Every structure is written in C-alpha cells, then in structure tokens.
Amino acid sequence: MTAEGEQEEAAPSTRRGVALAVIASCQLMVVLDATIVNIALPHIQDSLAFSTSGLSWVVTAYTLTFGGLLLLGGRAGDILGRRRVFVAGILLFSAASLLGGFAQEPWQLLAARALQGVGGAIASPTSLALVTTTFPEGPERNRAFGVFAAVSAGGGAMGLLLGGMLTEWLNWRWVLFVNVPIGLLIVVLAPLYIAESERHSGRFDISGALTSTGGMTALVYGFVRASEDGWRDGLTLTAFGAALVLLAAFAIIETRVSDPITPLRMFTDRNRAGSYVIMLCVAAAMFGMFFFVVIFVQRVLGYSPIEAGVAFLPIPAAITVAAGLSQRLLPVLGPKPFIVVGSATATVGLGWLTLLDESSSYVGGVLGPMLLFGFGIGLNFVTLTLTAVSGIAQHEAGAASGLLNAMQQVGGSLGLSILLTVYGTATHDEAKKQLPSFLAKATPQQKAELAKTGELPAPWGHKVLAVGTSSAFIAAAALVALALVVGLAVIKVRKSDLEALSGAAGAAPVA
Template sequence: MTTNLALRREGPPGAVTRRTWLALVVLAAGLAIDTGSVAVVNSALPVIGQRFAMDDALLQWTITLYAATFAGFLLFGGRAADVLGRRFVFALGMGIFTACAAAAAVAPSAEVLVVARAGQGLGAALSGPASLALVTQLFPEGPLRNRALAVYTSVGASSFSGGLVLGGVLTDAFGWRSVFAVLTATSLGVLLMVHGVLPRGTSLAQGMDLQGAVLATLGLVSAVYGVGNASTNGWNDVRTWAPLAAAIVLLGGFALWEQRASEPLLPWTIFRSAPVRAATLAAVTFFTPVLGLLFFAPLYMQGMLGYSPLESGLAIVPMGLIVMVSANVAGRVLTRVGQRPLIVSGLLLIAAGVGALWTRTPVEGAYLPHVLPGIAVMSVGQGLAFAALTAASLTDVPLERHGVAGALNVTAQQLGGSLGVAALVTVSQAADTTANAAGVLDGYHAAYLAGAAVAVIGALVIALLPYGPRD
C-alpha cells in the first residue's frame, strides 16, 4: 500500500524549476559514475596487472566481480528504493561506492583491490534504480519526462566511451591509482549534493521480501560469475557450468517464491504492461551487439591497426557524442512518434552498423573508411532505442514501483551484456580456424553477424507483438 502522504509531499511540483533540472544533473552524474567506472578501469588494467603481478585470470575479476555484484543486487536495490525511500537508497549506494573507490585507490594488494571493486558494484546497484525512479518522480509524465529521460539516458550511454578516454589519460599521466582517486572525488561530490537537491522520494509501507532478495541476488551473481569464467576457462569447465547450473536452480526458486510471496520483490503484475515486456527484450537484444562490439573493437584497433590504448579509446569518442545527440532527438519526438517505432528503428540501425559495416573491416584498415561509419550508424541507433526503451520500462507501472521496474530493465541490460558477450566470444573462437590475423578477423566478423542477428530478432519480435494503444 502506498504512503499517499509521502506522495503528496514529495511528488513533482506542477512547474519544473531550475532546482528540478539541477537534480537531474546530479542523478545523471551518478549514472555516469556507475556506467563509466567500468570503462575507466579497463584502460588501467594492464598497469594494475604489472603492479600486483596479477595473471589474466585474476585480473579479469576486477571487472567480473563488479559486474556480478552490480547485476546481482539490482533487484534488491530497486525494491529497497521503493520501500525505504529513493533519496536514502541513492545516497547509501553513492556512499558505499565512494568508500570502496577510496579503498581501491590506496589498495596495498590485488585482493583488496578486487574486493573494493565488488563493493563498488554493490553501491552502483543501490544507487542506479533509485536515481531512475527519482527522475520519473521529478518530471511529470509527458514531453518533459521524455526530455529528462533522454538527457539521463544519453549521459549514461555516452559515459562508457568517455570513461575509456579518461582512464587512458589518467593512467598515462598520473598512474592507475589516479583513476580511483577521480572516481572517489566525483562520487563524493554527488553525495554531498544529495540532501540539498534531491527530494526524499516516495516509499511503500511494505516489507523487503528478504527471501526473494537472497534467491535473486545469489542466482544473478552465480550467472554472471559463470559467464565470467566461460571467457577464460571455456563452457565445459566446471568453474563455468557449475555456477550456471546453480543460477538456474536459484532463479527458478526465486520465480516460484515470488508467486506465493504476499509482498514480492518483483511483482509479476509489472509484466502485464506490454511496453515493459518490450523494453525488457529490447534491453537484452540492444546490449548484446553493442557491448560485443565494444569488446572486439579495441582488440581489432590495437592488435591489427596498431593503435595505442589511448588512441583506441579516442576512436570510440564519436559514439558518445552521437548517442547524446540522437537520444535527445528521441526524447523530443517520443510523444509524437511513440516508443515502439524508436525501439525497432534503433535496433535495426545497431544491426546495420555492427553487421553490415563492421564486417567489412580489413586487416590493414583505416579509421575513416572502415571504423567510423559503423560507429556512426550504430550510435544513432543506440540513442534512439535507449531513450525509448528506458521510457517503456516504466510505462503503465505505478510510480511507487518505478524503483524495481527500473532495476528489472537494468538487470536485463547486464544479462544481455554479460551472457551476450560471452556467447559472441564463443562464436568468434569457433569461426577462427587459423592462427593468423585473417583468421582472427574472420572470428570477429562472425561475432558481429551473430550480434546483429540478435538485434534484428529483437526488433522483429517487438514490431510484431501487441504493444498498446500508445503505438
């Protein structure tokens, strides 16, 4: 049952003020920190590995454990935001992230660094759903909310490429510890602005469904852990299939528990909304090709074109700029055009950029004719689809459920990214039948085609299934 008094006191005012837009800046900054922290650390990984004498198997856990705790605690974070209050949970998440970023900056050993990264993932899982729910509370449904969501999503979508560049610059100029020092300073700055800028947020007079939270968290962590092992140990290794089998059991148990829980962590009624179902599918089929390309592109540019890590990061910068523009265009036309056309067209543009243009990259390629066109086309698609699917993920969902609804969509994004990239790596390895550069590139091209096929299938399903009167 909703606390109506809280809704009246803390709901969005009739007129959006400058303070409302300042609150959006704070929330978007929090999202940029959560998203960009993955990329900014990627650039520092080789130096971190040398400093602590970490082999590749241990080094990957600085990324994999962040992803595991982030994906694993998202649903819990969304439910906590709805029950305990959005501002409180956002501040708690940013506080945990800040403390763990500081611990990573002064980490004396590899073990401390890996644990600190896991803590950062937990903090991001708490702050992320709360921030999206606060955006929808601050801006009333309609054109203003669509514009706000466009700004919010464009910042999130472009922060990955920005993080790659920032990480390379900081590591080259000041060393790897400066990466975590900057994360600490920026997240602390966001945290200090929370109380004075953000509303407290709505809350539910319900329980947390701790049993469901435990099953979902353990299941999602096991799934991401297993997929992380697949990239280094293969799918037949016990360290891969055992966690994945456990994930199936745990998530199956979660589904059964939620059906009988009086106050479920994830109310199945959310899926009665056709836009929510479309947004969930779109999240998976969006992030499989996009993150797949962002995995293979640096390997191609550094391994075959001779780019430095910083140069390969700069080569991706146009992606962030184009996404920001196209997402804001999508936000302005969303009310008039509708969610589904933007999602479908965005997925098809992603498929064209990845499957039609990146498959033409040669061993001795050049940036302007071979790299930039694919980046440009898929980036337009990202901006169109991401803004629309974010709006769709909350459509027809009561305001007091926006925390868990947003968490559901981000969980789908994470699973699409982690499971999808692992599957594309498997496709690439299977298609690489030789040990030379041409064979490796054939593997990359096969992965691009597979990722594009996923996006096309997603677009077709969303286009053909019933959606709702708004489209």
C-alpha cells in the same frame, strides 16, 4: 516584492540547485564507471596478468551486482529513507573504488568492482527518486529531470575521454581513484542540501535479490569457463547447473513473497516483455562491442588510451542524435518503426564489424560500423523506455522502468560472456593454425614471449585476435537480429498508447 522576500525565494532555489548538482554528480559517477574502465582494460590486463576471458570480469563483476541489486536499492530508499540510502551507496562505491585502485591481484580488483556495483545499485535508483522529492512538480522538476538525463547521456562519452587521459597521463589505477574525491564531496554536501524523504513500510526481498544475482553470476561464469576449458569441463557444467537451480528458485520466490524485487506480472504484457527482451539483446551486443573494439584498437591498431577514447566518441554522438530524432518523431510515427529500424541498423553495423582483420584501419573498418550501431541503438533507447511503461498503472511505472534498466546491465554481462565463448573458440582454433608459421619464423625472443604469456606475439597474435573479434561480432549481430524479430512480432504499441507518457523518455536507459 521586497528585497527580503526575493532573498527568501532565492535561498530555496539556490539550495535546490546545489542539491541537483549533488544528485547529478552521483549519477555521473555511476555512468562514468561503465565506460571509464573500458579504455583502461588492456593496461589492466598487462598490469595484473589477466587472460582475455578473465579481463571480462572487470566489466561483468560491476554490471552483475549493479543490475542484480538495482531494484533492491530503489526499495531500500523507500523503506529506510532515500537520503540515508543515497549516502550509504556513495560511501560504499567510493570505498570500493579506493580498494580497486590499490589492487595487486586480479581477485582483489574483481572483488572491488563487485562492491562498486553494489554501491551503484544502492545510490543510482535513489538519486533519480530524490529529484522527485526535492523539486516541486512543474517546470522546475522537468528542468531537473532534463539535467539528470543529460548527465546520464553524456557521462558515457566523458568516461571514454577521461579514462583515456587518466590511463595515459597517470596510470589505469586513476580510473578508480578519481571516484574517491567526488564521492567524499557528495557525502559531505548531501546532508546539508538534500532533505530526508518519508519512510514507507515494506519488506526487503533479500532472497530474491541473492538468487537472481547468484544465478546470473553462475550462468555468466559457465559461459566464460566454457570459452577457456570447453563445454565438457566439470566446473562449466556445475556452473550451469547452479544457475538453473538458483534462477528456478528465484522464479518460485517471486511468486510467493509479498514485495517481490521483480514483479513477474511485468512480463505478462507482450509490449513490456518484448521491450525487456529487446533491451537484453541490444545491451548484450553493446557491452561486447565496447569490450572487443577497445582491445582491437589498442592491441592491433596500436592506439594510445587517449586515441582509443577519442575513437569511440562517434558512438555516443550517434546515440544522442538518434535518441533526439526518435523523441521528436515518436508521437507522429509510433514506437514500432523506431524499434525495427534501430535494430536493423545496429545489426548491419555489427555485421560490418565481422569483416575486421589484422589489416583493417580505423576509418575503413571500425568507424562506419560504430556509427551505424550507435545510431541504431539510439533509436531503441528512448522508444523502449516508453513501450516498457505503456499501459501500466502510474504507481508501477517506476518498477517497470527500473526493470528495464536492470535488463540492460544483466544483458550486458550475459552477452559479453556469450561473445567471449565464441571468441575463445575462434582464437584457440586460429592459434593452432598460426603456430607452425610462428615456430618456423619466430626469433628466440618471440618464442620466449610465447612460453611466458601463452599467447602468440605480433604479428601472429594480431591475426588471432582479429579472427576472434570478428567471430564474436557474428554472435553480437545474431543477438540484435533476435531483437529485430521480437520487435516485428511482439511489439504492438500504438501512437495513441503513448499520449499519456509524454516526458517519460527523460529516464531512458543510458549507454
């Protein structure tokens, strides 16, 4: 081959390399945001005067819009052009991050987080599709998917460390500001290195997207409201009623539109339906575990943000080890053992966390349960990705796996709200028990702090928080135990059913 020919061959290869870096950067940014904000939650709470239940919306405002609009975002890329939609999603995500960083009131931050979720829902599914259209089928595309999967898996761990460093060395606002320069760089480079895809005809299921997202938001709000104001509160009951109406309307709409955002036929197969329920339960417990342990290690154990980020690293490490193990042994053992053992192990880990109290240490009370839980859900992630697409037509595999990802986000939002309800009841009851002891022993300054914040200061407050946290983990363990029951009773995929799906695990949902 001549030197000129080698240069011509190298140029497209270099161009695709830059394109992959741009696409992977988008995925990294979206995945980072699922964990980078978590470490900053106690500082956000102090800065903007969030209650604990209100603080949960910093997480759920993002995951609800992200999960609720994820399938619509993928559809938008098919109809309008993937690069165009990709850039629009990144622009919205970056702008929302900037607004969130400047928030002075809780509602401003929550609105920005919801907008971030919309931007992520537009950009994330399109970025995966762009890998397919940018790289030719074969080894090069497989390597690109490997990079994409590695970024998805490692982004969560990177977010924990980066969130800790930014919060401690600068302040919590930088966990949002950091997205802006990355997003702007992606927007500049994408038109230069990524070709526009062919546009396809079709319609947007806007009504389905709005009713599903609105219904889930109302359902989550009902649980969060109940945690503070009780089950008989008028707004609590109104929220649950609105959720029922909106979700019923969503089900009706999806049976009547020509291009539904959620093809309900995906739930007619027992293996797919079972996979979705298991993912819903596992994600519900996972999001709740992150939320409550982050608060526990910083409020009760006194960890700095960086120390908290490092303390969580065993979870992504355990997930990575377990996911690699399941990927290698799935062809030998089939999927069911991994779902059963994974769910059982995660249940034991969460059951161990129910023993937390104000005297617990990190090594004695937190590390072991986190390793068990991380290993358990790691066995589930790759396996569920395969069982969700087992036996489905090739052209519907994207919708099936996309729905699994949406279940992860929506399940996390719903689960966190349920755990908060349990936490709220437990902390309310424990605070009443601790109040007489507090009033008998507290200094005037501590009494003034109670009057100002409405929460008991340490050490009484540590006892209240520990009791609430351990109670929340009872609910989390019950959710994963439900996943175990579903895995035992519903999943019937055999080893032979997975033979046509080799390599599909690369698109596994991420922690």
